[in-house]
Amino acid sequence: MFSIQESIRPSADLRNHYSEISRQCRENNEAVIITVNGRGDTVSLSYEEYKRMKSRIELLEMLSAAEDDVKSGRVEPIENTFQDLRQILKEK
Numbered sequence: 001m002f003s004i005q006e007s008i009r010p011s012a013d014l015r016n017h018y019s020e021i022s023r024q025c026r027e028n029n030e031a032v033i034i035t036v037n038g039r040g041d042t043v044s045l046s047y048e049e050y051k052r053m054k055s056r057i058e059l060l061e062m063l064s065a066a067e068d069d070v071k072s073g074r075v076e077p078i079e080n081t082f083q084d085l086r087q088i089l090k091e092k
Helices: 012-018 018-028 047-071 077-092
Strands: 003-008 031-037 040-045
Touching: 003 012, 003 018, 012 018, 012 031, 018 031, 018 040
Parallel strands: 003 031
Antiparallel strands: 031 040
16 A cells, blocks of 8 residues: 655745755655645655656556446457557558
8 A cells, every 4th residue: 555654844844944845755755745824735745756656646547447448348358459469560
């Protein structure tokens, strides 16, 4: 299961302690929730963590679309799929 450590910091810390927050995100793989007037406003992540999360979301979207295809009967026997792929490769 995927989980990420989180901490909460006020927006003033983002202005006054940016390098510390950046280091906290990068070195601890931590999400820093920035608050304004005591309420969550934005989240800061390391770039690497952002890319990992984006990849996970894209994969989940593909799996969801595939599940919808199966439920709707939009499927083909695997042999047909391989034949189609072979034909595409021969044409190239």
